[in-house]
Amino acid sequence: MNIQYEDTTLPGSYGVVGSFPKSFGYGVEVSDLEESPTSADKPRILLMGLRRSGKSSIQKVVFHKMSPNETLFLESTNKICKDDISGSSFVNFQIWDFPGQVDFFDPTFDSEMIFKGAGALIFVIDAQDDYMEALSRLHLTVSRAYKVNPDINFEVFIHKVDGLSDDHKIETQRDIHQRANDDLTDASLEKVHLSFYLTSIYDHSIFEAFSKVVQKLIPQLPTLENLLNIFISHSGIEKAFLFDVSSKIYIATDSAPVDMQSYELCCDMIDVVLDISSIYGLEDGSGSAYDEESLAIIKLNNTTVLYLKEVTKFLALVCILREESFERKGLIEYNFHCFRKAIHEVFEVGSSNDGAAWRPASSSSNSQPSLKYASLNGSDV
Numbered sequence: 518m519n520i521q522y523e524d525t526t527l528p529g530s531y532g533v534v535g536s537f538p539k540s541f542g543y544g545v546e547v548s549d550l551e552e553s554p555t556s557a558d559k560p561r562i563l564l565m566g567l568r569r570s571g572k573s574s575i576q577k578v579v580f581h582k583m584s585p586n587e588t589l590f591l592e593s594t595n596k597i598c599k600d601d602i603s604g605s606s607f608v609n610f611q612i613w614d615f616p617g618q619v620d621f622f623d624p625t626f627d628s629e630m631i632f633k634g635a636g637a638l639i640f641v642i643d644a645q646d647d648y649m650e651a652l653s654r655l656h657l658t659v660s661r662a663y664k665v666n667p668d669i670n671f672e673v674f675i676h677k678v679d680g681l682s683d684d685h686k687i688e689t690q691r692d693i694h695q696r697a698n699d700d701l702t703d704a705s706l707e708k709v710h711l712s713f714y715l716t717s718i719y720d721h722s723i724f725e726a727f728s729k730v731v732q733k734l735i736p737q738l739p740t741l742e743n744l745l746n747i748f749i750s751h752s753g754i755e756k757a758f759l760f761d762v763s764s765k766i767y768i769a770t771d772s773a774p775v776d777m778q779s780y781e782l783c784c785d786m787i788d789v790v791l792d793i794s795s796i797y798g799l800e801d802g803s804g805s806a807y808d809e810e811s812l813a814i815i816k817l818n819n820t821t822v823l824y825l826k827e828v829t830k831f832l833a834l835v836c837i838l839r840e841e842s843f844e845r846k847g848l849i850e851y852n853f854h855c856f857r858k859a860i861h862e863v864f865e866v867g868s869s870n871d872g873a874a875w876r877p878a879s880s881s882s883n884s885q886p887s888l889k890y891a892s893l894n895g896s897d898v
């Protein structure tokens with residue numbers, strides 16, 4: 518099989534600091550582009566799996582705001598589809614969506630080039646289908662990739678679990694986990710670590726799973742968690758998420774466990790804020806729906822308060838707190854100010870022309886950081 522490549526570019530207008538894509542549609546233009554030197558440098562997340570397992574749907578729903586029902590009409594991918602999301606997201610990486618029938622033994626499949634710069638390999642398994650063939654393909658893929666690049670994070674999405682009962686979900690996960698690890702042990706590859714997630718595009722599980730995949734690519738994660746812990750413990754806040762606004766991936770949270778309901782509530786708040794701002798907030802319709810002024814407080818009827826505030830061009834802090842705690846609003850605002858300043862210090866402003874790029878504070882211009890880690894918001898790795 519002859520492997521071809523495609524680059525897709527996100528629509529958006531990011532030339533101005535604080536801007537947000539004017540078009541919230543998913544009008545992705547697919548064009549055949551030569552690999553540019555800058556795109557070759559960006560860390561990659563590879564999406565692999567059998568045909569119709571749901572790879573393209575995941576990419577479109579998480580990064581292009583496609584509604585899950587519309588994925589029914591997606592055509593089968595027949596060449597590697599590269600999607601550079603660095604223009605719209607805090608984390609600077611490319612997603613490569615592979616065709617289901619990719620053949621590793623084909624001479625045109627350049628595994629060195631494909632796996633070398635990959636930070637994570639997401640293998641998608643359709644849980645509603647017989648998964649034996651998918652498991653053998655998973656094993657082949659992982660052993661091939663590990664040989665080229667042992668630093669890749671291997672992530673297995675047990676996908677389309679919306680059609681499964683809770684018991685069936687757990688049983689499927691246990692079975693896939695067991696068989697995949699047995700296969701690795703039989704091949705003396707027990708060192709390889711696979712992480713498993715139950716996912717569906719019909720709920721927030723796909724965003725949660727992607728959040729965890731992306732978090733592993735952010736070297737500053739422990740610092741961000743620490744800052745969030747300090748912020749919430751001094752402000753009477755129960756839970757705080759640092760969100761990449763355009764994708765609704767949370768790039769960090771405090772160390773209290775995440776429950777799906779809180780995460781969903783915060784995702785919904787982002788949608789509400791962006792929708793309201795874009796409908797009513799823009800006088801001539803030409804500004805941005807998310808900018809440095811973005812702030813929202815929503816009081817729910819169960820004494821819970823949701824609080825959203827802009828942190829950087831791409832990031833928002835979304836917190837859940839009790840109404841009593843919100844009485845000390847001044848304290849929260851002061852602590853937020855300190856938190857925001859600290860976040861800005863963690864990532865120094867990069868030198869790109871649009872003034873919007875952020876670099877990890879530790880990376881100097883002549884250093885060569887590992888490709889495993891994603892650089893943040895527009896800077897090269």
Ligand SMILES: Nc1nc2c(ncn2[C@@H]2O[C@H](COP(=O)(O)OP(=O)(O)OP(=O)(O)O)[C@@H](O)[C@H]2O)c(=O)[nH]1
Pocket residue numbers: 566567568569570571572573574575585587588589590591592593594595615616617618676677678679680716717718719
């Ligand atoms: N029920 C359910 N269906 C899903 C889910 N994700 C994707 N699908 C459906 O699965 C079908 C295949 O999805 P695609 O995204 O085209 O699959 P793919 O892996 O990219 O397929 P190829 O391009 O052929 O490799 C579509 O009809 C989707 O609507 C999910 O979470 N739940």
